[in-house]
Amino acid sequence: MKKGVALVWFTTDLRLRDNALLHEALQKHESIVPVYCFDWEAMQEEQFGFKSMGPRRLQFLLESLADLQHSLLGFNAHLQIIMGKAEEVIPRIAKELKISEVFAKKEVGSYELSAQASVAQSLNAIGVEWTTTSTSTLFHPNDLPFGVRDIPEVFTDFRKRAERDANVRREFPVPTEIATPDLKPTLLPSIESLLVEQPAADSRAVMTFKGGEQEALKRARYYLLDSGCLSNYKETRNGLVGADYSSKFSPWLALGCISPRTIYFMVKEYEQLHRANDSTYWLIFELIWRDYFRFAMKKHKAKFFKKGGIQNRPPKTSDDKNALLSWINGKTGVDFVDANMHELRLTGFMSNRGRQIVASYLCNDLKLDWRFGAAYFEEQLIDYDVASNWGNWAYLAGVGNDPRGNRYFDVAKQARQYDAASEYRKLWLGIK
Numbered sequence: 001m002k003k004g005v006a007l008v009w010f011t012t013d014l015r016l017r018d019n020a021l022l023h024e025a026l027q028k029h030e031s032i033v034p035v036y037c038f039d040w041e042a043m044q045e046e047q048f049g050f051k052s053m054g055p056r057r058l059q060f061l062l063e064s065l066a067d068l069q070h071s072l073l074g075f076n077a078h079l080q081i082i083m084g085k086a087e088e089v090i091p092r093i094a095k096e097l098k099i100s101e102v103f104a105k106k107e108v109g110s111y112e113l114s115a116q117a118s119v120a121q122s123l124n125a126i127g128v129e130w131t132t133t134s135t136s137t138l139f140h141p142n143d144l145p146f147g148v149r150d151i152p153e154v155f156t157d158f159r160k161r162a163e164r165d166a167n168v169r170r171e172f173p174v175p176t177e178i179a180t181p182d183l184k185p186t187l188l189p190s191i192e193s194l195l196v197e198q199p200a201a202d203s204r205a206v207m208t209f210k211g212g213e214q215e216a217l218k219r220a221r222y223y224l225l226d227s228g229c230l231s232n233y234k235e236t237r238n239g240l241v242g243a244d245y246s247s248k249f250s251p252w253l254a255l256g257c258i259s260p261r262t263i264y265f266m267v268k269e270y271e272q273l274h275r276a277n278d279s280t281y282w283l284i285f286e287l288i289w290r291d292y293f294r295f296a297m298k299k300h301k302a303k304f305f306k307k308g309g310i311q312n313r314p315p316k317t318s319d320d321k322n323a324l325l326s327w328i329n330g331k332t333g334v335d336f337v338d339a340n341m342h343e344l345r346l347t348g349f350m351s352n353r354g355r356q357i358v359a360s361y362l363c364n365d366l367k368l369d370w371r372f373g374a375a376y377f378e379e380q381l382i383d384y385d386v387a388s389n390w391g392n393w394a395y396l397a398g399v400g401n402d403p404r405g406n407r408y409f410d411v412a413k414q415a416r417q418y419d420a421a422s423e424y425r426k427l428w429l430g431i432k
């Protein structure tokens with residue numbers, strides 16, 4: 001028998017399709033209250049001198065929330081967007097609306113975990129049940145052939161065993177009905193009301209990223225099913241210019257506007273319709289990297305934010321502030337690095353190849369503390385994801401999950417290989 005009212009706490013699962021939280025809550029309860037806590041203070045907090053969220057990601061988040069709000073409205077359900085800290089908002093609403101159970105996603109980042117711990121404690125004090133569920137990975141953690149504590153330290157070991165022993169679970173469908181108590185609509189803040197200047201568009205950007213589940217599904221259908229891009233992904237994925245050299249799914253995946261399982265099953269659909277090849281496999285391979293960083297963070301927790309990383313081996317670094325500023329502003333004098341840093345600052349996106357090169361340059365050539373780079377990326381990237389960002393940075397700094405230790409990228413060689421005709425550098429540095 002279904003019981004009482006549940007609260008579904010949306011954080012980075014801003015979608016209706018394949019949403020385990022929503023599914024479980026609707027299965028168990030007569031009605032649900034969908035809530036998003038808009039913690040503006042936390043979004044502006046600084047670490048290493050950088051904000052946790054820059055204007056481009058903020059805009060993408062607002063668009064994603066608007067889309068979720070609109071989708072829920074189709075069910076006559078009002079998304080409750082409440083300004084404030086989850087630690088205060090969730091227990092308060094739970095009390096006011098006589099909620100019997102709160103559903104939230106399982107988190108891995110230190111900040112998110114500590115916020116959840118205090119929400120859970122306050123709920124416990126008022127007798128409200130607290131349930132967390134895994135929602136953001138391709139493989140469900142319970143299907144892996146090892147527990148979190150035994151997750152291999154080397155990606156290839158993880159991937160091979162996961163591929164051999166775990167199946168990708170079926171997606172949860174979009175609900176057919178969402179019953180809610182009588183809730184008043186709430187207002188989504190506008191970027192102007194937050195006193196943030198609308199970020200300027202740059203015509204050289206790889207594409208215009210618009211937040212929300214509908215846009216995510218549109219991009220996924222285009223890239224995976226309609227355009228034929230997927231069939232060459234393995235050959236094009238190290239590209240630098242344009243929308244289609246890689247999927248550009250990352251911003252939507254980061255906010256959970258789409259789930260990796262939805263992407264996986266679209267790839268399978270393509271394979272059924274056409275054929276499987278190295279490229280169709282490689283897209284899934286990349287999603288497994290994403291899983292890996294998330295599980296590794298679950299295992300090592302706050303170590304990922306320490307200078308010595310999970311290896312507990314802090315590198316010797318310089319604190320040359322001017323060197324850091326030259327990197328940020330694309331003024332190192334190394335054209336390939338500078339071009340990438342301009343792209344990031346002016347658009348909020350950078351290719352995977354570019355990210356590896358500029359991160360290696362910061363760690364190995366400028367010999368700066370890698371966490372300044374990670375924090376700057378956190379502020380700038382539209383697709384910022386705690387595990388993917390800090391995990392990749394630690395990996396490149398030689399303090400993460402890499403059996404080979406420090407990864408050095410020879411920038412001149414990389415430029416010859418990946419930008420032989422200087423197309424990318426010309427685009428961003430304006431060289432004729």
Ligand SMILES: Cc1cc2nc3c(=O)[nH]c(=O)nc-3n(C[C@H](O)[C@H](O)[C@H](O)COP(=O)(O)OP(=O)(O)OC[C@H]3O[C@@H](n4cnc5c(N)ncnc54)[C@H](O)[C@@H]3O)c2cc1C
Nearest residue numbers: 246247248249250286290352355356383384385388389392
């Ligand atoms: C220093 C550094 C920082 C990074 N920070 C982030 C971040 O904050 N958020 C983020 O989503 N990715 C991050 N990445 C990973 C990767 O660069 C981006 O996911 C990718 O460039 C996004 O473009 P795409 O969606 O077109 O990727 P595609 O090549 O089309 O890959 C498909 C998807 O696979 C996943 N993926 C691909 N490569 C990686 C990888 N190396 N690690 C984890 N997942 C991967 C992403 O979800 C991506 O959307 C970082 C990489 C480096 C080297």
